[in-house]
Amino acid sequence: MKLISATPSPYARKVRITLAEKGIPFELQTEVPWDSTTKTPQHNPLEKLPVLIPDEGKPVYESHFILEWLEAKYPAPQYYGIHPRTQDDLLFAKQVEVVSDGMCDACVMLFFEKQRENPSQEWNARQMRKVEGGLKALSDWVGEKDFLIEDRLTLADIAAGSVLGYMTVRFEAIPWRDQYPNLARYCDRLGERESFKSTKPYPQTITDRIV
Ligand SMILES: N[C@@H](CCC(=O)N[C@@H](CS)C(=O)NCC(=O)O)C(=O)O
Structure with a gap:
């Protein structure tokens, strides 16, 4: 998996923390999403990062949805669960x-x-x-x-x-x-x-x- 991220981005950081807590390996692609050189629009019609690009399947974007996606695909107890239980x-x-x-x-x-x-x-x-x-x-x-x-x-x-x-x-x-x-x-x-x-x-x- 690859994650398109920016160094100050709090939205991308949510995803990076979750990936680290779950112990999921990924490749970090750092971009400046505001510059014309960014690859983000190739993967997200809203032109915003973070974008998670799984090895197979469609890119996943919007930090809250990426976290939801990660919790569904990498669930507890095998992986660290970020969702409270009740x-x-x-x-x-x-x-x-x-x-x-x-x-x-x-x-x-x-x-x-x-x-x-x-x-x-x-x-x-x-x-x-x-x-x-x-x-x-x-x-x-x-x-x-x-x-x-x-x-x-x-x-x-x-x-x-x-x-x-x-x-x-x-x-x-x-x-x-x-x-x-x-x-x-x-x-x-x-x-x-x-x-x-x-x-x-x-x-x-x-x-x-x-x-
Ligand atoms: N609601 C989005 C916000 C993402 C966002 O605003 N990302 C910024 C970087 S921190 C961005 O890529 N902005 C470029 C733009 O809005 O065109 C999320 O939670 O992922």
Whole structure:
């Protein structure tokens, strides 16, 4: 299998962490999805990575769907199970993923708005509210726990840990660590896992003009 990924991408990181936790071997293809050189549109009509390309069958894209696909194709107990065991816990894990991915979406909007000649303050304020609302929700849900659900790593922690890692790289100016020390401790504890260490995000240079 091959995974098309980008070094700062929180969406791709969710997939890389899941592959690492499940111990599934794969080839990592790193791209800059915003540049015209990217191969991503050849595999995903939405032109977004991550894209997982299985040895046989169609490419799989959208991080939440890739995680669903991996859990179906590489199920527990043979492979590490990222889904909580009860239906209510699974639904909650997916809700955490919705909030975490939504925060990532707002961060991406902010990142590109900042690059415009005349950034819209109203637009930026709207996106910031989403990020701040998401941080508060994550902080409330985490409390002082090591993991959000079941006292072990699940989909919920993979999604939450990925957005927090992304904010550390791209949004150093947002003081979320001071605002929510419990979230910072949670993020640091997750960061000690091998699957998080080996997928630590770092910035990429975008060459093309995007906005
Ligand atoms: N909802 C998508 C978001 C993926 C996404 O926005 N990926 C970015 C890279 S971090 C991308 O490829 N953007 C290129 C574009 O939107 O044209 C997912 O969860 O996979």
